[in-house]
Amino acid sequence: MRMIISPAKQMRENTDFLACTALPPFMEKTEVLKDWIRSLTYVEQKTLWACNDKIARQNAGRFAHMDLRKNLTPALLAYDGIQYTYMAPAVFEDGQYDYVQEHLRILSGFYGVVRPMDGVVPYRLEMQARAAVAGHKNLYDFWGEDLYREVMDDSRVLINLASKEYSKCIEKYLKPGDRYITCIFGEPKDGKIVQKGVYAKMARGEMVRYLAGIRAEEPEQLKTFNWSGYHFDERRSSDTEYVFIRY
Numbered sequence: 311m312r313m314i315i316s317p318a319k320q321m322r323e324n325t326d327f328l329a330c331t332a333l334p335p336f337m338e339k340t341e342v343l344k345d346w347i348r349s350l351t352y353v354e355q356k357t358l359w360a361c362n363d364k365i366a367r368q369n370a371g372r373f374a375h376m377d378l379r380k381n382l383t384p385a386l387l388a389y390d391g392i393q394y395t396y397m398a399p400a401v402f403e404d405g406q407y408d409y410v411q412e413h414l415r416i417l418s419g420f421y422g423v424v425r426p427m428d429g430v431v432p433y434r435l436e437m438q439a440r441a442a443v444a445g446h447k448n449l450y451d452f453w454g455e456d457l458y459r460e461v462m463d464d465s466r467v468l469i470n471l472a473s474k475e476y477s478k479c480i481e482k483y484l485k486p487g488d489r490y491i492t493c494i495f496g497e498p499k500d501g502k503i504v505q506k507g508v509y510a511k512m513a514r515g516e517m518v519r520y521l522a523g524i525r526a527e528e529p530e531q532l533k534t535f536n537w538s539g540y541h542f543d544e545r546r547s548s549d550t551e552y553v554f555i556r557y
Contacts, residue, residue, distance in 0.1 A: 311527055313469040314461055315514060316476045317418045318391025321432035323383050327400065330382045330429030331411070335460055336422040339452070340378060343420055343435065346443045347373050358441060359434050369434040382429025385416055392508060396515030399426070406522040413526075414518060415461045417476040419449050423460040438475050450479060458483035467529060469493065471514040491529055493517060494553045495540055503546060503553060513540055513554065 334340065347355060355373070356366040386399045399410070410426045418424055419437040435441070437449050446452040457479045462468060470477050470492040477492070484490055495513035496503035516537045524531060532552055533542040539556035546553040 318389035386426035393515040
C-alpha cells in the first residue's frame with residue numbers, strides 16, 4: 311500500500327536535523343526544468359509562478375544559484391505547509407520515518423515524485439503551471455506516465471491524499487486491477503459533503519501521521535481514523551472513496 315500527497319508552496323532548508331538518504335528518482339528531468347526556468351526572463355518567471363514580487367524575486371534567486379546536489383533537506387522536512395505541520399514529521403517516533411519512507415510518496419511539479427528522505431532544494435513550480443518544456447504542452451504532459459509507475463508498488467493499492475491538481479497526474483494512468491482510494495474530509499451541507507481546504511489539508515497530514523503510528527498495511531485500517539471530530543462514514547463511502555465527516 312502506498313499513499314500520495316501534494317507538496318507545499320512554501321519550503322525551508324534544514325540540513326542538520328536528519329540526513330538525506332538519496333536523490334529523487336527523476337533528476338535528469340528536474341535538471342531540464344531547472345535549466346528551462348533559468349532561461350526565462352524575470353517577468354516570464356513571475357508569470358509562470360503567478361505570485362507577487364517578493365516571492366518571485368526569492369525564487370528567481372534560488373534558481374539562479376541552484377545546485378540540485380548540495381545543501382539538501384529531506385523532502386518531508388523541506389515542505390512547509392499546513393498538511394506537513396499537522397503531519398509533524400520532526401517529532402515522529404521510532405519506526406515512523408521507516409514507515410513513511412516505504413509507504414509515502416510526495417508528488418511535485420519540479421521533481422515529479424520524491425520519497426520522504428530524498429534530498430531536495432527549495433523551489434517553486436506548481437504542477438498546473440503553464441510550462442511548455444522540451445516540446446511538451448504542460449507539466450502533466452512532461453511527466454506523463456513516469457509518476458504513476460514510480461508511486462505504484464506491488465500491492466497495486468494507492469491511497470490518494472493529494473489535491474486534484476496533483477492526483478490527476480496519477481488517475482489518468484490507472485490500470486485494471488489497481489485499487490485507488492481517495493480520502494474525502496468534509497462536512498454535510500444541504501445534502502452534500504463539502505470539503506473546506508484548510509481543514510482537509512490538516513486532516514490529510516494527520517492521516518499520514520496516524521497511519522505511520524499504527525504501521526498500517528491495509529486500506530481497512532484507514533477507517534479507524536478519528537481526529538478533530540472526523541470519523542469514517544460507511545454509508546457515504548465506497549470502494550474508491552473513503553468519506554470522513556464531522557458535524
